[in-house]
């Protein structure tokens with residue numbers, strides 16, 4: 001059965017929510033689901049902005065059928081070929097063989113990689129700045145490579161000043177009846193999942209994200225229609241400011257994120273003492289157990305906080321396994337501009353701090369703060385002054401920069 005909402009009288013949201021999927025990209029947990037957005041523009045010529053994931057294809061096709069009363073859409077604008085938006089493209093073409101696909105040359109090549117239908121004869125190939133009129137609406141296309149795949153483009157509707165932003169400004173989380181960000185308490189209820197989406201999915205490509213923001217800054221944008229999550233029609237700056245921060249790897253919050261990788265709990269004990277001392281000094285602290293909390297949440301926290309403390313056991317002469325994976329994930333996502341400190345533990349040769357620090361050196365502007373604090377198996381009373389000294393160095397650095 002159809003289920004849609006109006007963005008404007010002539011622009012209809014025809015996507016849907018998937019609350020069943022456990023892992024987005026078969027990697028990222030989706031505790032609150034995800035939406036796959038698609039938009040139908042009802043003009044002299046009708047245009048659809050992107051298809052949807054297979055899981056929600058039934059509602060998507062019902063919406064088109066109902067709203068167009070069985071007529072074929074004139075244009076399907078393909079902004080991104082990732083299958084969460086384009087897996088239904090061949091089904092779409094089987095249903096609507098006369099619809100013209102509007103896409104760039106890279107997208108056309110990818111369509112042919114994914115599907116066997118004749119894409120060449122059906123496509124209108126566009127490039128940076130090209131225009132398409134649907135009647136009242138004047139659309140133009142802008143390339144946004146690597147936000148989040150190489151072929152990504154976004155579309156600007158100069159008539160109603162709408163940016164169709166592809167994966168940019170997307171979030172994890174379903175839209176439970178609400179369509180607009182101003183219909184929910186976005187900052188309280190959705191910003192964490194927005195950050196987790198950006199940092200994990202696009203976070204590696206900060207410079208490309210900033211390049212897109214630069215292009216967008218020259219356009220008069222009143223509404224943003226992303227491919228996941230809410231449409232923005234008010235207070236766009238709230239989200240754009242976050243994107244500026246995330247894209248430039250600038251911490252959002254002064255505070256310490258303490259990451260614990262501990263087999264038997266002794267390293268965690270030191271981390272808790274450090275956390276208490278920091279808290280007493282007025283520092284905002286978050287402690288995460290890297291074995292228990294999925295890395296996607298921790299990467300998101302790492303983009304949020306200014307200071308990171310690695311508290312980690314040594315494991316087979318290496319970094320404790322889950323911490324090792326996390327550290328590689330930080331490197332893979334190009335995390336930058338953080339102050340880092342180390343607590344290490346080992347029962348024979350403690351080595352985790354040095355090994356983590358070697359990885360951090362691969363990243364830009366990661367500054368070590370305080371001395372490495374080393375535990376041999378369990379923390380001793382006489383070591384407390386040294387642990388407090390580390391906490392005080394971190395607290396001083398944070399409080400001085402507040």
Ligand SMILES: Cc1cc2nc3c(=O)[nH]c(=O)nc-3n(C[C@H](O)[C@H](O)[C@H](O)COP(=O)(O)O)c2cc1C
Pocket residue numbers: 261262263264265266267268313314315316317318345346347348349350351376377378
């Ligand atoms: C499988 C395994 C391998 C370990 N390998 C090392 C090692 O190579 N070097 C070392 O100094 N300690 C090693 N340890 C000891 C850990 O670092 C030990 O768990 C730590 O000293 C105690 O801290 P925790 O209670 O936080 O785990 C290993 C422990 C386990 C269980």
Ligand SMILES: [Fe+2]
Pocket residue numbers: 080082148149167
């Ligand atoms: Fe994507």
Ligand SMILES: [Fe+2]
Pocket residue numbers: 082084085167170227228
């Ligand atoms: Fe996507």
